[in-house]
Amino acid sequence: MTKLAAELSVADVLGNGGIISQHIPGFQARSSQLAMAELIHDAIKHRQSHVIEASTGIGKSFAYLVPAFLSSAKILISTGTKNLQDQLFNKDIPLINKTIVSGKQLALLKGRSNYGCIHRIDKYRLQRRFQTRQMSAVFTALKHWSETSRTGDIAEFSDIPENDPLWFYATSNADNCLGSDCPEYNDCFVTKARRKAQDADVIVINHHLFFSDQAIREEGFGESLPEVDVLIFDEAHQLPDVASHFFGQSLTMRQYELLMKDIIDAQTLEARDSKGIQELCQLNQKTIADFRLILGKFSPKGEWRNIEHAPDIRAAVTELQQVMGKLSEQLEILKARGKELASCALRLENLCKVFAGFLQPGVEAVSWYEWNERSFRLMLSPVEVSQQFRQQIDRSLYKSVFFTSATLSSNHSFDYFTRRLGIQDLDCATFISPFDYKKQALLYLPQNIPEPSDPAYAKAFADECCALINATQGHCFILFTSYRMLKLTATALSRRLKNKLFIQGEHQRSELIEKYLKTANPVLLGTSSFWEGVDVKGDHLKLVIIDKLPFKSPGDPVYKRRLQRVAENGGNAFKDIQIPEATISLRQGVGRLIRDIHDKGIVMIADRRLQSKPYAREILASLPPMERSCNLEQVIEFAEKL
Numbered sequence: 001m002t003k004l005a006a007e008l009s010v011a012d013v014l015g016n017g018g019i020i021s022q023h024i025p026g027f028q029a030r031s032s033q034l035a036m037a038e039l040i041h042d043a044i045k046h047r048q049s050h051v052i053e054a055s056t057g058i059g060k061s062f063a064y065l066v067p068a069f070l071s072s073a074k075i076l077i078s079t080g081t082k083n084l085q086d087q088l089f090n091k092d093i094p095l096i097n098k099t100i101v102s103g104k105q106l107a108l109l110k111g112r113s114n115y116g117c118i119h120r121i122d123k124y125r126l127q128r129r130f131q132t133r134q135m136s137a138v139f140t141a142l143k144h145w146s147e148t149s150r151t152g153d154i155a156e157f158s159d160i161p162e163n164d165p166l167w168f169y170a171t172s173n174a175d176n177c178l179g180s181d182c183p184e185y186n187d188c189f190v191t192k193a194r195r196k197a198q199d200a201d202v203i204v205i206n207h208h209l210f211f212s213d214q215a216i217r218e219e220g221f222g223e224s225l226p227e228v229d230v231l232i233f234d235e236a237h238q239l240p241d242v243a244s245h246f247f248g249q250s251l252t253m254r255q256y257e258l259l260m261k262d263i264i265d266a267q268t269l270e271a272r273d274s275k276g277i278q279e280l281c282q283l284n285q286k287t288i289a290d291f292r293l294i295l296g297k298f299s300p301k302g303e304w305r306n307i308e309h310a311p312d313i314r315a316a317v318t319e320l321q322q323v324m325g326k327l328s329e330q331l332e333i334l335k336a337r338g339k340e341l342a343s344c345a346l347r348l349e350n351l352c353k354v355f356a357g358f359l360q361p362g363v364e365a366v367s368w369y370e371w372n373e374r375s376f377r378l379m380l381s382p383v384e385v386s387q388q389f390r391q392q393i394d395r396s397l398y399k400s401v402f403f404t405s406a407t408l409s410s411n412h413s414f415d416y417f418t419r420r421l422g423i424q425d426l427d428c429a430t431f432i433s434p435f436d437y438k439k440q441a442l443l444y445l446p447q448n449i450p451e452p453s454d455p456a457y458a459k460a461f462a463d464e465c466c467a468l469i470n471a472t473q474g475h476c477f478i479l480f481t482s483y484r485m486l487k488l489t490a491t492a493l494s495r496r497l498k499n500k501l502f503i504q505g506e507h508q509r510s511e512l513i514e515k516y517l518k519t520a521n522p523v524l525l526g527t528s529s530f531w532e533g534v535d536v537k538g539d540h541l542k543l544v545i546i547d548k549l550p551f552k553s554p555g556d557p558v559y560k561r562r563l564q565r566v567a568e569n570g571g572n573a574f575k576d577i578q579i580p581e582a583t584i585s586l587r588q589g590v591g592r593l594i595r596d597i598h599d600k601g602i603v604m605i606a607d608r609r610l611q612s613k614p615y616a617r618e619i620l621a622s623l624p625p626m627e628r629s630c631n632l633e634q635v636i637e638f639a640e641k642l
Helices: 010-014 019-023 031-045 060-070 082-099 118-125 133-148 189-199 207-218 236-246 253-270 277-295 311-337 339-359 386-395 415-421 457-472 483-496 509-517 557-568 573-590 616-622 632-640
Strands: 050-054 075-079 106-108 202-206 230-234 249-252 301-303 365-371 376-382 400-405 427-431 441-444 476-479 501-503 523-526 543-546 601-605 627-629
Touching: 010 019, 010 031, 010 060, 019 082, 031 050, 031 060, 031 400, 031 427, 050 060, 060 075, 060 082, 060 230, 060 400, 075 082, 075 207, 082 106, 082 202, 106 189, 118 133, 202 207, 207 236, 230 236, 236 376, 236 386, 236 400, 236 415, 249 253, 249 339, 253 277, 253 311, 253 339, 277 311, 277 365, 277 376, 301 557, 311 339, 339 376, 365 557, 386 415, 415 573, 441 632, 457 476, 457 483, 457 543, 457 601, 457 632, 483 501, 483 523, 501 509, 509 523, 543 573, 557 573, 573 601, 573 616, 601 632, 627 632
Parallel strands: 050 400, 050 427, 075 202, 075 230, 106 202, 230 400, 441 601, 441 627, 476 523, 476 543, 501 523, 543 601
Antiparallel strands: 249 376, 301 365, 365 376
């Protein structure tokens, strides 16, 4: 007889001979997974919160999903990426929900720009002057799709790549959405998704949406996420950086240019008889382009305070404020003529406020800029997010909050992670991987390689790569800390190897991985985005090569200010920030290799500092307990047995 969720224990589901094993062929109970699930189950029951490091192989998704579905609580799960979000909602959650007969209502909720906007699709479909014949065909197809889709999730519409700029015209964002004033409000995909989430028992979102929602609440513009009892952050190591972005503010050249285009479109639709708006928009576009040229006289990235007193910058700021002010005055007069103009007026007002805040950052924030050949962005970022994050968590009155990831600690301490989020008072737990790393993996630390700063390093690194790749016949990831080193190595390897090389930037990440898996003896070269969230098992991956320790650039304006603050307060910035941050990133990269109990392979970290520097012991102690070798011949012998 089938038991209902309320009648089941965690062990009934995840233990030996449990329900899960009856639904998943080959499923084996794991003591660490069961222990983690029981900890969360008890914590939900007693309204407790925890920080949980669940090493690779534990199966942490099931470890938090099972107790969540056994409880009567309303659950919000926030993931690090949309890919993981989709995997949880479309694969893991339906299985758990069916297995334990919970009867819970489920909802998947993404940010506004992930849904087609019926209003904007119609608007641009009808603007013939805007379209080429190809675009006309695309918008006709989009119109048909919007009429037949149940969710409106743009991932369904495969004719346009997800990162194609064309999606700007077929989706809305917080700036240009008309909200309840939109004529399509009742049929809006975002509105429907939010309504479904309000009624659901389990809602799956991502970190970006979580913080975006918090920012909306702060500004008093309502909310999209329902009140819940339990909040679970998966891939929680990403939270501090995501929080830093959303607790700050930004103004980009593209954002500004798109607003000017929308103002011209709105004037054409709602106030065609008005004079001077288009000319003012064109003047604003010229001024913002000139602003980019002035920024181009300075370093591509830096703190605003280092350049703000330069005569050219002061003149450019004054000019931009003046033309923004003139346009704002005109829009204020015209905004009563229509909803689109009113929306544009509000957007411009907000941009003016952001710019003013950027120019006067205060002591707890950093104003910084970044430019390239085509654009720029101005950012106002908090130095630390701990206070703001903790306040938001406390205000929401969650009964339980869980932070989990495979990499939250450094040298077996959670201090760095918990300090950054202001959650030092939470209990922390570690659940050890079931993998036998000493038998499954070998860590190679080449001893004769120059230090990364040595001009001879690039050639020596390529030599080591070739030797190991030939030994494993490919099946290799090479992970880089810089795109420059990736390009140098790609050029060198393309001349020396017969293996097919897959290089980041040639295709989207998912497509690159798909091609890699279908190719004999492949080699993939990637930077930061491939250090985590990539799950390749078995013989497809036998070798992971990391060029050097992933120390963050001290030139990053916010990071630099964080380091300065620690030093000013008498701390050791290198020990307190740089080492833990590099260690957590390195653990993510190393973690790409062993994803299953049957996996075997080699990790090479080609950084001599792991053998020569005092801090090396702390970093190495944080890595999985693999056998180590500095002898290339020994490593090649191991490789030939894989």
